[in-house]
Amino acid sequence: MELDEAxxxxxxxxxxxxxxxxxxxxxxxxDHIYSPRRIVETILAHGEEGISPAEMWECLTxxxxxxxxxxDVKFPAFVREIRGxxxxxxxxxxxxxxxxxxxxMRLMAGGQVKQKxxxxxxxxxxxxxxxxxxxFVGCAPYYDAVLSEHGSHxxxxxxxxxxxxxxxxxxxxLKDEVCCGHDMLWTGETETFEDLERINTERINKSKVxxxxxxxxxxxxxxxxxxxxLREDIELHHLAQFLGDRIDDLEFKENGKKVTFQDSxxxxxxxxxxxxxxxxxxxxxxxxxxxxxxxxxxxxCCGTSCWMNCDQxxxxxxxxxxxxxxxxxxxMITACPKCLIHYRCAMDGQSKLDTDVKDLFVMLAESLEx
Amino acid sequence: xxxxxxxxxxxxxxxxxxxSGADLAGxxxxxxxxxxxxxxxxxxxxxxxGHILRxxxxxxxxxxxxxxxxxxxxxxSGNERAEERIETAKAVAEIIxxxxxxxxxxxxxxxEGLRFAEVIEDFIKExxxxxxxxxxxxx
Numbered sequence: 001m002e003l004d005e006a007x008x009x010x011x012x013x014x015x016x017x018x019x020x021x022x023x024x025x026x027x028x029x030x031d032h033i034y035s036p037r038r039i040v041e042t043i044l045a046h047g048e049e050g051i052s053p054a055e056m057w058e059c060l061t062x063x064x065x066x067x068x069x070x071x072d073v074k075f076p077a078f079v080r081e082i083r084g085x086x087x088x089x090x091x092x093x094x095x096x097x098x099x100x101x102x103x104x105m106r107l108m109a110g111g112q113v114k115q116k117x118x119x120x121x122x123x124x125x126x127x128x129x130x131x132x133x134x135x136f137v138g139c140a141p142y143y144d145a146v147l148s149e150h151g152s153h154x155x156x157x158x159x160x161x162x163x164x165x166x167x168x169x170x171x172x173x174l175k176d177e178v179c180c181g182h183d184m185l186w187t188g189e190t191e192t193f194e195d196l197e198r199i200n201t202e203r204i205n206k207s208k209v210x211x212x213x214x215x216x217x218x219x220x221x222x223x224x225x226x227x228x229x230l231r232e233d234i235e236l237h238h239l240a241q242f243l244g245d246r247i248d249d250l251e252f253k254e255n256g257k258k259v260t261f262q263d264s265x266x267x268x269x270x271x272x273x274x275x276x277x278x279x280x281x282x283x284x285x286x287x288x289x290x291x292x293x294x295x296x297x298x299x300x301c302c303g304t305s306c307w308m309n310c311d312q313x314x315x316x317x318x319x320x321x322x323x324x325x326x327x328x329x330x331x332m333i334t335a336c337p338k339c340l341i342h343y344r345c346a347m348d349g350q351s352k353l354d355t356d357v358k359d360l361f362v363m364l365a366e367s368l369e370x
Numbered sequence: 371x372x373x374x375x376x377x378x379x380x381x382x383x384x385x386x387x388x389x390s391g392a393d394l395a396g397x398x399x400x401x402x403x404x405x406x407x408x409x410x411x412x413x414x415x416x417x418x419x420g421h422i423l424r425x426x427x428x429x430x431x432x433x434x435x436x437x438x439x440x441x442x443x444x445x446x447s448g449n450e451r452a453e454e455r456i457e458t459a460k461a462v463a464e465i466i467x468x469x470x471x472x473x474x475x476x477x478x479x480x481x482e483g484l485r486f487a488e489v490i491e492d493f494i495k496e497x498x499x500x501x502x503x504x505x506x507x508x509x
Contacts, residue, residue, distance in 0.1 A: 097420050099423075100418070100423050103420065103424050103426070103427045106427055107426065107427055107505050113466050113467040113468065113505055114467040115465060116467060142462065142465060142466075145458060145462045146458060146462060148458070
């Protein structure tokens with residue numbers, strides 16, 4: 001195992017045991033301690049012997065630890081590297097939904113299946129096969145089928161098209177797009193990730209696309225940080241940032257809701273996009289934006305990642321966050337499909353939580369002047 | 371010379387009805403093609419869409435889920451759950467391009483050995499016409 005390399009590449013050897021990471025970790029609370037500090041120390045002291053697979057799968061890779069680390073230890077990246085080795089040895093996290101989403105990713109990576117992923121398109125949405133602006137759809141069509149009880153996820157994609165149409169852009173959609181590979185990368189299935197990366201890169205590179213717009217922070221982060229061979233002249237934008245730069249072109253009608261914004265880890269702590277979604281919300285007349293105590297870089301993870309290791313800790317994190325949101329606002333807005341799904345799932349059966357969770361782009365599209 | 375295509379079928383049979391039906395087919399010496407592997411589950415409602423996709427991933431060409439007739443479920447409403455889950459699995463199979471008709475849900479009681487053999491035969495015939503699963507794999 002290339003442990004030394006992982007330690008070097010992710011700055012792990014720079015740890016001086018201050019413990020800020022453990023304090024920042026959302027998995028650490030009264031009676032449960034998840035300590036990146038202890039994990040790092042143990043591995044530095046005992047090498048491979050010191051690796052606890054269970055602890056490696058438990059990490060949410062939310063980057064709260066690294067955000068506070070004075071030595072720039074990239075703990076989530078370190079976990080990712082170790083997971084890559086664990087997968088080779090047959091260890092794997094506990095998959096949610098019987099691993100269906102992981103199976104779908106592997107099937108896409110095989111490159112043989114012909115998907116029907118644009119069935120959600122309707123006549124009211126204007127797209128153009130010749131446009132040089134690509135809207136990367138991501139896995140929303142699958143979420144609609146697998147997680148239908150948590151509302152529609154292509155609603156987000158439709159809203160994205162509507163918003164782009166309203167500023168005069170007819171985006172292009174790829175009918176043979178595959179998953180960006182984020183979850184495969186972060187579960188350590190590196191080869192599957194590389195297959196997905198290759199397929200997307202080939203298909204996009206040979207098109208005339210100049211800009212790619214993402215509604216999903218995970219797709220955006222993965223393309224930006226982990227796609228090595230994408231044509232260099234292609235600009236990558238998360239839709240929140242893209243629209244944030246064009247706020248003057250958007251016309252919204254009155255909306256008297258009181259909302260709070262949940263920063264997702266990939267959009268926030270990974271990519272540092274904190275203000276554009278807020279600017280967009282504030283551009284809606286009458287909309288009141290209130291902040292939860294932990295916001296922006298202090299935002300709390302939605303409790304589970306990569307469709308695995310969803311457990312009572314996840315539920316606790318979600319319910320605590322929702323309780324906070326419901327005491328200050330009518331609605332929690334998020335710009336990440338996973339946050340949306342996880343919070344909506346946590347709301348099931350929690351009648352005392354008087355709040356709603358909504359996607360940022362759905363909210364904005366509903367507020368557009370007709 | 372490429373060998374002719376032989377479908378690979380995976381059948382999830384519930385312990386109380388379909389699996390006993392398969393047993394009866396065997397003890398009655400009924401003939402049906404050998405292309406099927408049977409997985410016994412306690413209830414057809416136990417079969418998650420994830421299991422079905424995982425099976426396609428490993429290279430099977432068709433999946434049969436067989437449970438008790440409506441109203442006869444040993445667990446009262448497990449087979450109703452199975453119906454919902456198969457609905458989801460079919461929707462997903464359709465989007466990924468495997469096609470919903472590679473998944474079949476059948477009600478087979480413990481006394482229907484003959485019906486079990488007929489269902490298997492018919493399904494294999496259908497998959498033979500459809501050809502190998504687009505997902506590939508080598509189960």
